[in-house]
Amino acid sequence: MDKLRRVLSGQEENEERGLTSQVLDASSLSYSTRVKWFFICFVAGILLSILGTALLFIPGGGFKLFAVFYTLGNLAALGSTCFLMGPLKQLKRMFEPTRLIATIVMLLCFVLTLCAVFWWDKKPLAILFCVLQFLAMTWYSISYIPFARDAVMKCFTTCLS
Template sequence: MSLPFNVQNSNNKFGFGDPMSEDPGLFNLSRTERYTAFGGCFIVGLVLSIIGSVLIFSGHMAAFAVCYSLGNVISLLGMGFLIGFKRQLKMATHPVRLTAFLIYIGLLIATFVTAFTLEIGVLCLILAICQFCALAWYSASYVPFGRKIISSVCGAWARSI
């Protein structure tokens, strides 16, 4: 599998080297094994999030919160297989991402608290949507111009209403 740019050369047009060569990770996995682990985490996370989304309509708030939030966390952790878990944590606490990361963690906790103690379905759904938005905003900080694109799309959508 090859990427659309040469990550072996640290002087590529994007200005960063091969993130997989810098941190062997916890498991000393090969590049192919890392891609497989990332894909597996992404698929498991997606399936759990979908199951959680279905469960909210059946009124099982606790099951929804666990499935949906765990699905998001597993998908996010999957990136650790690509760049290394230590580097991912370091990057998450970088000033440009820290606020979004903390908001995401706060919303994750609030979703659990709402589901297990308050059991208010509408609030739980709102928190889950906000959790998704915070995760999207956090993830967009890794993509060049990602946040700018999201802002432009949301601005255009808001103006069309």
């Protein structure tokens, strides 16, 4: 649209834009579209995790499906935030010092869950990694809420003492 305006006003520039600016211009979404796709992706992630948990009780190969669907659900829920802030900003915020450990543990648990199911064939280990996925995702998520980590830490120290 901007190019059409420049052509019609006689201000067409001959210099080519970089690939990054072209991608950013082509992928810009309105705020309402971003929020809609965030909710769609987030709900899909929750449904995949619930479906994975339900598949856990299927005899035979249900355990492998559980691990796959649970991990895909967590990835979809994590990816849903890309619609709100954009993928580059999301990646930058994921690896900020306050979230670095939670991000690494979370991503590592995604991989280790699938390794435990498909290559190592260790069900208890896969369940442990799924629990760690949940805990890392929770710790990562509350890092976006101001003072939430401090409140959780204070609550746990009060309960344990």
